[in-house]
Amino acid sequence: MHKNLHPGRASLPTRAMKSPLGKLIARPWLDVCVLYFLKSWFFPLSRLWAAARIAEGDVDKFIEHVPLSKPGPRKRKQIAKALYQFDRQRLKAFSTEQLWNTYFFGPEDVAPERLPIVEDMRLDNRTAYNTTRKLFRPLKRLVQTSVQVSPPTPEEVTKRYGRDGHKLDALFALPNTLPKVDVSRSIPTEYGRDYWIRFASSSIEMNDIVTARVFEPQDATHPPTLIFGHGICVEADHYHQLLDEITDLVKMGIRVIKPEAPWHGRRVLPGHYGGEQLLSAIPLSMIEFMAAQHKDWASMIQWSRETSTGAIAIGGSSLGAQTAKLIAAKARDWPEHLRPDALFIVAHCAELAETALDSSLSDIWNIGRAMKDQGWTHALEKDWLEKLDATHPPCMSGDNIISITGLRDTVTPARSAAQQLDTWSVPDANRFVYQRGHFSIPLGIIHDIAPLQKLADILHAQSPKKNRDAS
Incomplete structure (x- = not known):
């Protein structure tokens, strides 16, 4: 077994979180540190990194796309050096990704023992590429905005989707035929095997390929499945040794699918950097994002039904949770086989606007001035974002919904989440409420797996008896 395979042997950070030290880390002090890091380091450096992606080594093009004030000769030399090092690492990452595609999805036979090696190479080079953000530290203070903002006007959104949003139903409607799903070769892990699925997105607006990593239990025979969405700017399949709050589900006999969200x-x-486009053109970008997610997740639900008779849960953390809730509500009108059986939501709230407009994260993004210049008011933005909230009951009963929230969460307020759970008749036994903030909530799940065990019990109970016996 290769030492770095995931989720076979848990990563060092995950093992640390499972130790007594984990209880000390998963506390609100961590959230303060994370918010500072995001505001002062991650987002400014990401904007510089994104500009380097399109600059192709051209200093002037880089300056234009950040944008930066005209730098002096010394700064220009720093930029040129950083771009050279960036492009070297970028080429390594892209070349390895091409090799990875050949090995895992290519038509030619490959030696199975080479697959874990190629996957390690991909993660090594992609992690190194992602961390080239550090090359641009000398320029960090020159960044005026961490998001390349290009919002539409209210009139443009109204023209596209109607004054009251009546055209949104057509945007969210599933296609008559969902796309064919390709399955990669697999790599063995201590608890089963990992592989990837991919398919063409049914979203005309995205017009791209959806890739999802699948974590399958050992000797799985028709396992239950969780489709788990990530938060904004999270790209877990492109870093080595990241924390993973739901790895333990695989040990409990649950197949986990983790898709890459649009952008x-x-x-x-x-x-752009991962997730930036979602912030660049609010509310239009959020509308198109959610509509694409509906179609992409429907494809994964169908594939899950085709490959297993086990029950299916959808869920996610933060934006992934908000996505799953809206899908669960919309799925009431979907064909029966596309309706998920359970919902697993981590760090969520009742309204998207609470996070996008009024949270500690929205303070970091600081896109309000650009929105105002385009004619947006807080009320107008909220009105459109409310059309993306799960205002109708989900397709599953409250007994099959599991919620994890934090009373110190300043990104997705627990109070509104609790009120929504009340209307959905979610029992107290299915609500896990902690004295944690937005970023310490997932870490707490690693240390306390009770919510995961609850989900596993619900899914196994809903699966055919022969499946439960096999698990």
Whole structure:
């Protein structure tokens, strides 16, 4: 077994979180540190990194796309050096990704023992590429905005989707035929095997390929499945040794599918960093994002039904949770086989606007001035974002919904989440509420797996008896 395979042997950070030290780390002090890091380091450096992606080594093009004030000769030399090092690492990452595609999805036979090696190479080079953000530290203070903002006007959104949003139903409607799903070769892990699925997105607006990593239990025979969405700017399949809050589900006999959301990972647009486009054109970008997610997740639900008779849960953390809730509500009108059986939501709230407009994260993004210049008011933005909230009951009963929230969460307020759970008749036994903030909530799940065990019990109970016996 290769030492770095995931989720076979847990990563060092994950093992640390499972130790007594984990209880000390997963506390609100961590959230303060993370918010500072995001505001002062991650987002400014990401904007510089994104500009380097489109600059292709051209200093002037880089300056234009950040944008930066005209630098002096010394700064220009620093930029040129950083771009050279960036492009070297970028080429390594892209070349390895091409090799990875050949080995895992190519038509020619390959030696199975080489697959874990190629996957390690991919993660090594992609992690190194992602961390080239550090090359641009000398320029960090020159960044005026961490998001390349190009919002539409209210009139443009109204023209596209109607004054009251009546055209949104057509945007969210599933196609008559969902796309064919390709399955990669697999790599063995201590608890089963990992592989990837990919398919063409049914979203005309995205017009790209969806890739998802699948974590399958040992000797799985028709296992239950969780489709788990990530938060904004999270690209877990492109870093070595990341924390993973749901790895333990695989040990419990649950197949886990973790898709890349639009504008993240392999789906990032040129000149952007992962998730940036979602912030660049709010509310239009959020509308198109959610509509694409509906179609993409429907494809994964169908594939899960085709490959297993086990029950299916959808869920996610933060934006992934908000996505799963809206899908669960919309799925009431979907064909029966596309309706998920359970919902697993981590760090969520009742309204998207609470996070996008009024949270500690929205303070970091600081896109309000650009929105105002385009004619947006807080009320107008909220009105459109509310059309993306799960205002109708989900397709599953409250007994099959599991919620994890934090009373110190300043990104997705727990109070509104609790009120929504009340209307959905979610029992107290299915609500896990902690004295944690937005970023310490997932870490807490690693240390306390009770919510995961609850989900596993629900899914196994809903699966055919022969499946439960096999698990």
